[in-house]
Amino acid sequence: NAGVTQTPKFQVLKTGQSMTLQCAQDMNHNSMYWYRQDPGMGLRLIYYSASEGTTDKGEVPNGYNVSRLNKREFSLRLESAAPSQTSVYFCASSEAGTSGKETQYFGPGTRLLVL
Amino acid sequence: SQQGEEDPQALSIQEGENATMNCSYKTSINNLQWYRQNSGRGLVHLILIRSNEREKHSGRLRVTLDTSKKSSSLLITASRAADTASYFCATSYNFNKFYFGSGTKLNVKP
Numbered sequence: 228n229a230g231v232t233q234t235p236k237f238q239v240l241k242t243g244q245s246m247t248l249q250c251a252q253d254m255n256h257n258s259m260y261w262y263r264q265d266p267g268m269g270l271r272l273i274y275y276s277a278s279e280g281t282t283d284k285g286e287v288p289n290g291y292n293v294s295r296l297n298k299r300e301f302s303l304r305l306e307s308a309a310p311s312q313t314s315v316y317f318c319a320s321s322e323a324g325t326s327g328k329e330t331q332y333f334g335p336g337t338r339l340l341v342l
Numbered sequence: 343s344q345q346g347e348e349d350p351q352a353l354s355i356q357e358g359e360n361a362t363m364n365c366s367y368k369t370s371i372n373n374l375q376w377y378r379q380n381s382g383r384g385l386v387h388l389i390l391i392r393s394n395e396r397e398k399h400s401g402r403l404r405v406t407l408d409t410s411k412k413s414s415s416l417l418i419t420a421s422r423a424a425d426t427a428s429y430f431c432a433t434s435y436n437f438n439k440f441y442f443g444s445g446t447k448l449n450v451k452p
Contacts, residue, residue: 269430269442277438333384
């Protein structure tokens, strides 16, 4: 069981470039999430997907798009990267929506630097 | 913001002492969770407490929830150097969205 995996681990982009962050989970969870964590701060929710085929905005969705490709995979796309998007991005999954199973499992993170 | 807020921002104690950190939030919740983050790593779930529970234990961890004061506390007893990490509370309002506080950075000195 790999849990939640993320690729890439580290990426440097120039302003205006685009990229997709990949996330996959092998726990058969319905819900998946994308967060960003800026230095010294907590996590802020960018987008989440409560089930396959659905996505919803979180606190800070501007500048991002997501795709829930199937139950396992949830990708985050930056269409035109900006320096303000320099951050560490975490993907998580859970069985949220079912009482008693809201624990989130996190991936190791992707460190993104936008120059 | 609907985020919880942890207090203190940083805490430094000696090994063997107890560590207490607090979380306050703004609106009614379904549940509250505590997570640990070692430097540069992903978050690891520690404990979940529901809105109808007042106290929960897991090993050396004790969590309390006071919904009338909209606050929770995490107590780590007999702390160890390995407990050095950042601790975050996460509040859930609709079972699908979670809001994290900015964390308490705990340093346990050997």
